[in-house]
Amino acid sequence: MSKAVIDPHSEVVMHFTLKLADGSVAETTKLNQQPAKLVMGDGSLTPAFEQCLLGMSAGEQKAFELKPEDAFGLSNPDLIHHVERSKFPADLAPEEGAIMTFSQPNGAELPGIIRAVAGESITVDFNHPLAGQTITFDVEVITVAQPEAKS
Template sequence: MSDDVITGASEVLMHFDLKLEDGSAADSTRVNNKPAKLVMGDGSLTDNFERCLLGLKEGDKKSFTLAPEDAFGMPNPDNIYHLERSRFELEEGVQEGMIIGFSQPDGSELPGIIRSVAGDSVTVDFNHPLAGQTVIFDVEILAVRNSPTVH
């Protein structure tokens, strides 16, 4: 057991549960019992989520409630697109609620949620699925590793 507390440069092994205000689960590392490993500042968590972890140490359990603007932001109307149905080559057809990955010019994939299908028009929402939601971030710190400081 270490006395290391989480700093801006720590490597952290933790379990987390992300819930919505109504208690419904949005994400959890406990489902597959695979703790999340992250290096603070590597971009895998937003600054606001990282700030919640600062000062915690191994064995700590804590719950944080984050407003939409501190969690995944507010939905941006510019991230909603109307596309031609012909652009979707899915055998099962396009249905409301589906999440589809769209290839970006840089080779990455951007997930979009199908919000509606009307005639030849498909409305796709590229906002984060939790945009606009207040989230509860429950964490259990399993291990903290701080690199030795070089003098």
């Protein structure tokens, strides 16, 4: 019996590590030994990340380098905003590098990274924290399954 390989509809359990160009780890499932489970095509990974997985089988390990546009996108200057300090709670001192949650008019919450604090102006970046970064996607496939056919 041949090993199942990842196809566009596979259910995959895997460990992964995302590394930045300097080798630092941005995210990993290995720290807590909690592998990730995903269904290919469900939107939890970008098409480029999924493309890296196609054809892999259980027990296989690979590392892939993805350019920013294939990983978390390029940094969009339209998502960087200058916010008046008065818009922040009085008991909160925004610090450069901090990630804060901002409420949207529709009630949704959006994380933003404080990029600069200059007097009364706070620069907040609403891009994904890994936008603009070249990422090494290090994968260890644990299991590959095909979803049950629906009748």
